[in-house]
Amino acid sequence: MKEDSLADRAYNELRKKILSNQLLAGSRLKEDEWSKKLDVNRMALREALTRLQGEQLLTKGEKGGFFVKTFSGEDIRDIRELREILETGAIRLLIEKITGDQLTELERICDDFTSMYERGYFNGACEADVKFHETLIEYTGNQKLINAYFASNIPLFHQKLGLTQTHMDDYELTDAEHREIVKALRMKDLELAENTLTTHLVRGEVTTLDLVSHSFL
Amino acid sequence: MKEDSLADRAYNELRKKILSNQLLAGSRLKEDEWSKKLDVNRMALREALTRLQGEQLLTKGEKGGFFVKTFSGEDIRDIRELREILETGAIRLLIEKITGDQLTELERICDDFTSMYERGYFNGACEADVKFHETLIEYTGNQKLINAYFASNIPLFHQKLGLTQTHMDDYELTDAEHREIVKALRMKDLELAENTLTTHLVRGEVTTLDLVSHSFL
DNA sequence: ATACAGAATTTTGTAAACAAAAATGAAAGA
DNA sequence: TCTTTCATTTTTGTTTACAAAATTCTGTAT
Numbered sequence: 001m002k003e004d005s006l007a008d009r010a011y012n013e014l015r016k017k018i019l020s021n022q023l024l025a026g027s028r029l030k031e032d033e034w035s036k037k038l039d040v041n042r043m044a045l046r047e048a049l050t051r052l053q054g055e056q057l058l059t060k061g062e063k064g065g066f067f068v069k070t071f072s073g074e075d076i077r078d079i080r081e082l083r084e085i086l087e088t089g090a091i092r093l094l095i096e097k098i099t100g101d102q103l104t105e106l107e108r109i110c111d112d113f114t115s116m117y118e119r120g121y122f123n124g125a126c127e128a129d130v131k132f133h134e135t136l137i138e139y140t141g142n143q144k145l146i147n148a149y150f151a152s153n154i155p156l157f158h159q160k161l162g163l164t165q166t167h168m169d170d171y172e173l174t175d176a177e178h179r180e181i182v183k184a185l186r187m188k189d190l191e192l193a194e195n196t197l198t199t200h201l202v203r204g205e206v207t208t209l210d211l212v213s214h215s216f217l
Numbered sequence: 218m219k220e221d222s223l224a225d226r227a228y229n230e231l232r233k234k235i236l237s238n239q240l241l242a243g244s245r246l247k248e249d250e251w252s253k254k255l256d257v258n259r260m261a262l263r264e265a266l267t268r269l270q271g272e273q274l275l276t277k278g279e280k281g282g283f284f285v286k287t288f289s290g291e292d293i294r295d296i297r298e299l300r301e302i303l304e305t306g307a308i309r310l311l312i313e314k315i316t317g318d319q320l321t322e323l324e325r326i327c328d329d330f331t332s333m334y335e336r337g338y339f340n341g342a343c344e345a346d347v348k349f350h351e352t353l354i355e356y357t358g359n360q361k362l363i364n365a366y367f368a369s370n371i372p373l374f375h376q377k378l379g380l381t382q383t384h385m386d387d388y389e390l391t392d393a394e395h396r397e398i399v400k401a402l403r404m405k406d407l408e409l410a411e412n413t414l415t416t417h418l419v420r421g422e423v424t425t426l427d428l429v430s431h432s433f434l
Numbered sequence: 435a436t437a438c439a440g441a442a443t444t445t446t447g448t449a450a451a452c453a454a455a456a457a458t459g460a461a462a463g464a
Numbered sequence: 465t466c467t468t469t470c471a472t473t474t475t476t477g478t479t480t481a482c483a484a485a486a487t488t489c490t491g492t493a494t
Contacts, residue, residue, distance in 0.1 A: 005447070007267070031476070041449055042476095043260060047267045050224070054271035056364060063456065064476055078361040085306030085362065093298065144295040145302065147273060148365045222477070248446070258479055259446095280486065281446055 006040040010048035013038055018057050018068060019153065025070040029058070055151060079152065084201050086149050087133060088194050091181075093140045095190045102139050106182045109135060113178065117171045125171060132178050173203065223257040227265035230255055235274050235285060236370065242287040246275070272368060296369065301418050303366050304350060305411050308398075310357045312407045319356050323399045326352060330395065334388045342388060349395050390420065 004012070014034070017023050035045040049066045052058045058066045109132050117125035137149045177200040184193035221229070231251070234240050252262040266283045269275045275283045326349050334342035354366045394417040401410035 007447090030474090032474085041447095043263075043448070046260075046476095047264060050264045050267050051271045054268045065456095075361070078359045081306075081310065081357075081359050082361045082365060085302060085309075086365075089298075089302030089306065092302075140298075142295045142298050144292070144299045144369055148299060148303075148369055151368055152361055152365055224477090247444090249444085260478070263446095282486095 006044035007047040010034075010038045010040045010045050011051050014048055014052060015055075015057065018052070023068045025068050027068050028061070029066045029068065031066075055153070057153070080201055080204070082152055083133075084198060086145065086152075087136060087197055087201070090137050090140045090145065091185070091193050091197060092190065093142065093145075094136065094185060095188055095193065098139060098185055103182060103186050106132065106135060106185075107179075110175065110178050110182065114175055117175070122171075129174060129178075136181075174200070177203075223261035224264040227252075227255045227257045227262050228268050231265055231269060232272075232274065235269070240285045242285050244285050245278070246283045246285065248283075272370070274370070297418055297421070299369055300350075301415055303362065303369075304353060304414055304418070307354050307357045307362065308402070308410050308414060309407065310359065310362075311353065311402060312405055312410065315356060315402055320399060320403050323349065323352060323402075324396075327392065327395050327399065331392055334392070339388075346391060346395075353398075391417070394420075 014029075023029075029049065031042050031045055031049070035042045038045065040048075049058060053060060053066065057069055059069055061067055109128055113125050113128040113132070116122075116128060134149075137146055140146070177196055180196045181193055181200070184190075184196060231246075240246075246266065248259050248262055248266070252259040255262065257265075266275060270277060270283065274286055276286055278284055326345055330342050330345040330349070333339075333345060351366075354363055357363070394413055397413045398410055398417070401407075401413060
């Protein structure tokens, strides 16, 4: 493992905390307080905060200071729309150039998903779900697209919310849809692949919004 | 005008320099040197560099230090693909919900483009070109999409290269295609709008790659 | 002339200190 | 009791200083 600078350490730890919802949305991150908590000097923390601001995870108050961004229902809709745009875009790129090996690998991820949710490892299944979508993006080989996808925090947002999903039928539908997408890619059926992905994501948004409206608002 | 912090000033100035190609790609940005050039202290500059690294405009060397990222031919192709994905995605969102006022505004931008290139204001026309595409994205109202578009540096990259385009027929084609897209949106003809945009962007990439292969490689 | 060792310099990473702005709270007056 | 004002404390923005790492330079031996 390569050793990071203090600023990198602070960045990674804070990022993890934000995305796993351990920090109250809207709360202020005081430099002195957090530099002590994370055991780095204030300048290193400042660099970390600046980076996180660039990634839209923090905002700067009018009169200075860094604040944790809040996620609204509108954000969830926006993220779903962006996901749909980026992932269907990925599918259009992939439909011609995806290789047999890559299709096999996607199927392997589907199998992982199946076996984990069957054995009750729901967090693991959720990870496999995230991985499926990330892998689609990565197989395009388009680094700018990959950046855009990860910079939008789609994967981690997905994961964060996934932890609260408990319905079995949801998992089974997810599984079936993933496999349908792979099958469509294998048959080079663009329309089927796009449509399946779209309904897959829309369904995800509905259950997510449902959860949000019950727990947060 | 609101006053920025020193770090913000340094960030904006450096960003502008990078995107207008005033900095040699691959060159190292020494903290002391640039803090003096931009007349800010080294810590403020450091924050600026960190932010630019987050935006993928700079990279960190193995043994420390910040370097200007290089743009390869592959990057240009990747950016064009991402543009196509984001902008056709925007059109799919817009086709239903775009308002009459917004369509009129898009036509006004087309008119600006026409009148400027007819009078020989090519930089102005180029700005109008950028604005047309940015406006399409903004009218979706999807803040995440807008972020992704601007974070990918598509607009400025476009502008940077646009300055070298001099062919009259290119401008006329661009103009015609912009107007065709607006017309298709007005008629809610999704397929026509998407296809026109796609050919529009592909044509742009061809001339860009042509320019790059002649001047940079 | 070239390659190498080690010194000298530069450059970055980290820490501490200072100043200015903002938030807090307490005392005085209505 | 409530409000206003002013002093105190906190917090951030900026500057400086120092130490560690990397780079460059130089002199020497082959």
